Amino acid sequence: MQHIKSDRNYSNPIVLFDGVCNLCTTSVQFLLACNRKENLHFASLQSDFAKDLLAQYKLTNEELSTIIFIENEQIYTKSTAVLELTKHLIYPWRALYFFKFVPRMITDWVYNLISRNRYNWFGKKNQCMVPKPEWKHRFSE
Template identity: 80%
Template sequence: MQHIQSDQNYSNPIVLFDGVCNLCTTSVRFLLAYNQKENLHFASLQSNFAKELLLQYHLPSSKLSTIILIENQQVYTKSIAVLELSKHLTYPWRVFYFLKFVPRRISDWVYDRISKNRYKCFGKKNQCMIPKPEWKHRFFE
């Protein structure tokens, strides 16, 4: 796992996720499997690295219940983050990007329902996900 200064300009998209959420860690594994370019990097919201990025981008650090994508110094959250991430996946998953034409209030409403119930439906771990050795270089601490 890597340590990087939070004021650094990142060349690859960074995904911040809830490291103890089973749905979130399964989603990260999915992204790792279908991101053929291997340009996506990850950090759990519980990590010091993520906390520094949240400060840098003026995002609240408490009670975050969303995936966050930081790409080209732009911050994406909720359903837009998921759709933007789909651009980095192989076919057929890439076609989900076209769902961006669904009104955001609708897609975020669906996202919020899932997010609110993620622990109840999918469970929660006692500690953050530990990546496989072959993926460690794509994670920040």
């Protein structure tokens, strides 16, 4: 987790995800469906918006292999990002947040295993996900 003061003031949490990864885009669709407050916003890591945001937060290309969750000017990656996201979901999914008490070394090991194999196991698209019209306002390009 990084805490960095940003020049921009985002009022909603932002999820940066791999827009060509089938697992990632399916996960985003799940988040959209289970986030009743509709306060989560999204951008693919391949978008200009995400590239600008990554540069602003001084993140390197190495972070491009992970989900990035930014909330209240704090940056979360890997399993920490996933667990922080669960706080914004409906029950029973919200209860997954309690996995935060499992040592990060273990949760990141599981995350890294899935991340390294995500294209082989779940496939990859040729282009980034295009959101449904009813979700478009929650995406930055």
